[in-house]
Amino acid sequence: MKKVLVTGANGQLGRCLQVLSNISGDISFLFTDSNQLDIRDKEKLHNYFLENDKIDYVINCAAYTNVENAEKESKDSFLVNAEAVKNVAEVCQKYDTILLHISTDYVFDGNKNTPYTEEDIPNPINEYGKSKLLGEQYIQEIQEKYFIIRTSWLYSQFGKNFYQTIVKKSKTDKKLTITTAEIGTPTNANDLAKFLIEIIKNDNKNYGLYHFSNLGSATWFDFAEEILKILGKRNEISLEKTDNYPTFAERPKYSVLSKKKITGTFNSVILNWKISLKELAN
Numbered sequence: 001m002k003k004v005l006v007t008g009a010n011g012q013l014g015r016c017l018q019v020l021s022n023i024s025g026d027i028s029f030l031f032t033d034s035n036q037l038d039i040r041d042k043e044k045l046h047n048y049f050l051e052n053d054k055i056d057y058v059i060n061c062a063a064y065t066n067v068e069n070a071e072k073e074s075k076d077s078f079l080v081n082a083e084a085v086k087n088v089a090e091v092c093q094k095y096d097t098i099l100l101h102i103s104t105d106y107v108f109d110g111n112k113n114t115p116y117t118e119e120d121i122p123n124p125i126n127e128y129g130k131s132k133l134l135g136e137q138y139i140q141e142i143q144e145k146y147f148i149i150r151t152s153w154l155y156s157q158f159g160k161n162f163y164q165t166i167v168k169k170s171k172t173d174k175k176l177t178i179t180t181a182e183i184g185t186p187t188n189a190n191d192l193a194k195f196l197i198e199i200i201k202n203d204n205k206n207y208g209l210y211h212f213s214n215l216g217s218a219t220w221f222d223f224a225e226e227i228l229k230i231l232g233k234r235n236e237i238s239l240e241k242t243d244n245y246p247t248f249a250e251r252p253k254y255s256v257l258s259k260k261k262i263t264g265t266f267n268s269v270i271l272n273w274k275i276s277l278k279e280l281a282n
Helices: 012-021 042-051 067-072 074-094 127-142 162-169 189-201 220-231 260-265 273-281
Strands: 002-007 027-031 057-060 098-104 146-151 175-179 208-211 238-242
Touching: 002 012, 012 027, 012 189, 027 189, 042 074, 057 074, 067 074, 067 127, 074 098, 074 127, 098 127, 098 189, 127 146, 146 189, 162 220, 175 220, 189 273, 208 260, 220 238, 220 273
Parallel strands: 002 027, 002 057, 057 098, 098 146, 146 208, 175 238
Antiparallel strands: none
């Protein structure tokens, strides 16, 4: 029986993992939120590992994800996304625990117009991206057994995300204005959760950095339009495009991730974003 600690378990990815934990067979999960296990406190992390005997894997879903607030609260962002990740990496290295860490497409500047590979040099343009990149670097410096998984535009049936926002607005609003200024890939957090569990179940030892998102690309407008189509409300709501959507934090204009490395290494089936969205909505 493999023992897996999930940090940040009340976020949307953590909650997707909780749903899947019921059908994961020979895996014993320990789900913790920041109140139960604050990864910013290294001593508490050490004690948790001692109290829970041998932890085989950590899935680190804990993160500061508010991109806008990170510009104003960069200290908090770096504390959670970098310094706390350093704590996790050091404790995992000490106890010979494999770390699965979730990172982001926002480590890139968005100046490419073809999908970003794992070999592309990161160049984050906002504080959130910078803090996540530093977390990656700490893991790579400290640990031997790790999977860093960069993903993009996560949504699910849980928490606050773009999908939930559009579903909610579709019940009250008659007009929506959505930006076309960014191109990326909406990613169903349930698909990412399944992939993480596959790594563990298969005892995969191909450690390293990988990109995982659903297939295809879209603007936020495309994403919103597809949600409304699936809900049967596309003709009821006036959906307008804008390329001028002011935000405090600068965002990469293009952040599609290449899946060539991950599909070449694992036997996972990755769905197109439209198919996966339909599965969730139905």
